[in-house]
Each structure stands twice: as C-alpha cells, then as structure tokens.
Amino acid sequence: MCTTxxxxxxxxxxxxxxxxxxxxxxxxxxxxxxQLHYGLAHRQAPGMSQGRMVRIEQDILAKNNSxxxxxxxxxxxxxxxxxxxxxxxxxGKTTLLVRTILALKGGLPLAVIEGDQQTSQDAERIRTxxxxxxxxxxxxxxxxxxxxxxxAMEKLELPDAGVLMIENVGNLVCPAAFDLGEAHKxxxxxxxxxxxxxxxxxxxxxxxxxxxxxxxxLLPYLDFDVDQAIAYARCINPRLEVIRTSATSGEGMDxxxxxxxxxxxxxxxxxxxxxx
Numbered sequence: 001m002c003t004t005x006x007x008x009x010x011x012x013x014x015x016x017x018x019x020x021x022x023x024x025x026x027x028x029x030x031x032x033x034x035q036l037h038y039g040l041a042h043r044q045a046p047g048m049s050q051g052r053m054v055r056i057e058q059d060i061l062a063k064n065n066s067x068x069x070x071x072x073x074x075x076x077x078x079x080x081x082x083x084x085x086x087x088x089x090x091x092g093k094t095t096l097l098v099r100t101i102l103a104l105k106g107g108l109p110l111a112v113i114e115g116d117q118q119t120s121q122d123a124e125r126i127r128t129x130x131x132x133x134x135x136x137x138x139x140x141x142x143x144x145x146x147x148x149x150x151x152a153m154e155k156l157e158l159p160d161a162g163v164l165m166i167e168n169v170g171n172l173v174c175p176a177a178f179d180l181g182e183a184h185k186x187x188x189x190x191x192x193x194x195x196x197x198x199x200x201x202x203x204x205x206x207x208x209x210x211x212x213x214x215x216x217x218l219l220p221y222l223d224f225d226v227d228q229a230i231a232y233a234r235c236i237n238p239r240l241e242v243i244r245t246s247a248t249s250g251e252g253m254d255x256x257x258x259x260x261x262x263x264x265x266x267x268x269x270x271x272x273x274x275x276x
Contacts, residue, residue, distance in 0.1 A: 013137045014152050016120075064178055067146035071181025074153070079161040079271020081264040084180050086204055087188035088197070089170030092214045092247060094122045096188065097165060099247040101129040103257055108264055109162035113152045115144040115169045122167065132156055143174040146181055161268040163260065172201035183263060184209035191215050191222055195229035198236050205236045210243065210259065217246040 012018075075082045087093050097112065104110055111132040114123040123135035134152040136144060149166060158164060166182060168175045176185075187208035189197055192215055198205040205211065211233050213226065230242050243259065245252035 012139060012141060012148060014148065015134055015155055061177065064146050067150055068179035068181040071146055071150050071153070074150075075164070075181060075183070075267070076270055079268040080158065080164055081162075081260070081267040082164040082166065082180075082182045083260075083263075084166045084168055084175070084182035084185045085188060086168045086172070086175045086185055086208070087170060087190070088172050088193060091170070091188045091190040091193065093167055093170075093188050094125055096212070096214060096245060096247045097167060098125060098129055099250075099253065100165075100256065100260070101126065101131045103253060104163070104260070105130065108261070109159050111156045111158040111162065111164055113144075113149060113156075113164065113166045115148075115167060117141065117169060132158065138169055142169055142171050143178055144168050144180060145178050149180045161264070161271060163264050172197070172204045176201075176203040176207045183267065186210045186212060188212045188214050189229065189233075191219055191224045191226070191229075195225050196232060198229065198233040202236045205233050205240065208237065208240060210241045212252075212256065213242060213244045215246060215248075216244045216251050217249040 071082075074080075085093050085097065094114075101110055101112075112123070112126045112134070114120075114126065114133055114135045115138060116122055116135070117138050117140065119137070120135040123133040126133035134155045136148050136152055138144070138148075144166065153164075156164075166180055172187075185204075185208040187204055187210070189211055191213065198211075211230075213229065216226075219226070226244070233240050233242065241259070243252045243255045245256055247253075
C-alpha cells in the first residue's frame with residue numbers, strides 16, 4: 001500500500017504546471033542515492049529496516065494530515081461542501097459527475113478538481129457543463145494528496161457556500177489512506193465490477209460515508225447480487241449509506257442530489273456561523 005508513497009515524485013502537474021509531490025520530501029536523500037524508483041510502498045529500499053519504513057510512512061501521513069487540516073479549515077470557514085469521489089477505474093465517476101453538475105446547475109455553485117495520471121480529458125468533459133475544473137496529473141502517482149488539492153484550489157474561483165467535487169485517481173487502495181480535507185469520501189462501485197469488491201478493498205469502504213452503486217441500468221444484463229454487495233459493504237462499515245444510481249437512466253439521481261443538498265446546507269450554516 002502506497003502510504004509511504006514516493007510514486008510520481010516530481011511528476012505531478014496542476015493544470016500543466018509542475019508541482020512537487022510533497023511526500024517525497026521525507027526521503028529526498030534516498031531518492032538521490034538511486035535506491036527508490038516507484039517509492040517505498042512499491043518495494044523496500046535495499047538496506048532499509050522495517051522500522052525505518054514505518055517511521056517514514058508515519059511522517060508522510062502526518063504531513064499530509066497537516067495539509068488536510070488546513071484544507072478542512074478553509075472549507076469550513078467558507079461554507080464549502082467538499083467531497084472526495086473514489087472508485088476503481090471505469091466505475092463511471094466522470095459520467096455521473098457530469099450528470100450531477102447539469103442537474104445542480106443554477107442551484108449550487110460547483111467546481112471540480114480532477115485527478116488522473118495523465119491527460120486532461122476528464123477536466124475538459126467537466127468544463128463542457130460550464131463548471132470550473134482544474135486537472136491534476138500525478139504521473140506515476142496513484143492518488144491525490146492534500147497538498148495537491150490545496151494547490152489546485154488556488155486556481156479555482158469557487159464562491160463561499162459552494163460544492164467542491166474532487167474526483168480522485170481511479171484506485172481503491174491508496175486514496176483510502178490520504179485525507180484531502182473533504183467532508184466525506186464517496187465510494188462509487190459499478191455493478192460491472194463484482195459484488196465482493198468491498199471485502200477485497202475494505203479500507204476504502206470503511207473510510208467512505210456513502211456508496212453509490214452505479215450503472216444500475218445494466219443489472220438486467222449482469223449476474224450481480226445487489227443485496228450481497230450492500231451486505232458486504234455494510235459488513236465493513238455498518239454506518240455506510242447506499243444509493244443505487246445510473247447516469248444513463250437517472251435512477252437514484254434525486255436521492256444523490258438530495259444528499260448533496262443536505263450536506264451543502266450543513267456546510268453553509270457552519271460557514272455562516274464561523275464568519276459571524
């Protein structure tokens with residue numbers, strides 16, 4: 001697991017501008033010695049003890065948590081409702097996000113931070129809706145971190161009391177460990193993936209507040225047990241909320257939008273209290 005992540009060090013770009021992947025700072029001397037290629041999580045550096053690995057992991061997560069706390073304070077002060085959308089690649093995150101933006105248009109100010117290893121295609125898709133979008137490319141990196149999100153926020157003009165959607169890199173492992181300062185992680189599970197995904201990748205479903213069971217319009221054509229998928233997810237996280245969705249048919253969209261509106265209203269009230 002990439003919690004001692006050096007992956008993509010020096011490759012991160014925010015809207016095409018180079019941005020240092022801050023996790024690398026904890027072990028730059030090792031990077032200079034050629035002992036790390038994809039990062040400590042992917043293989044242990046020769047001669048490095050397990051204890052040293054653990055200490056570096058703790059330092060990296062602590063530094064990320066510090067950035068996340070700063071992001072969270074910023075969101076709270078401004079009444080911004082921030083969501084971290086996480087899933088495997090191909091779950092339909094971007095398509096669902098486009099439909100969500102169009103449905104909310106005029107109701108809530110909304111902006112998007114897009115995370116992908118390469119290309120700006122998803123950010124461009126978001127911009128066709130009229131919403132602001134900032135693209136983060138992580139290179140070989142397999143997740144967003146709080147420092148990247150804070151830097152991307154500088155390029156957005158999201159007004160107070162708005163909604164920020166952060167579409168993470170498609171990965172059900174590493175994003176679970178990295179707090180971005182969001183109010184909630186929203187795990188998106190496509191019915192094309194298999195109902196046992198929650199017990200195969202438990203950390204992500206344990207960290208999520210809501211699971212969107214997506215692409216439900218395909219259920220008639222698949223051997224997918226909805227009840228079992230939900231049971232597996234709630235075995236990991238008994239408090240997990242679940243909404244069945246389809247960006248194609250519109251199933252569950254009203255429930256999903258209502259969930260967002262409730263969260264945004266809560267954040268707006270907290271922001272008004274803080275500013276008062």
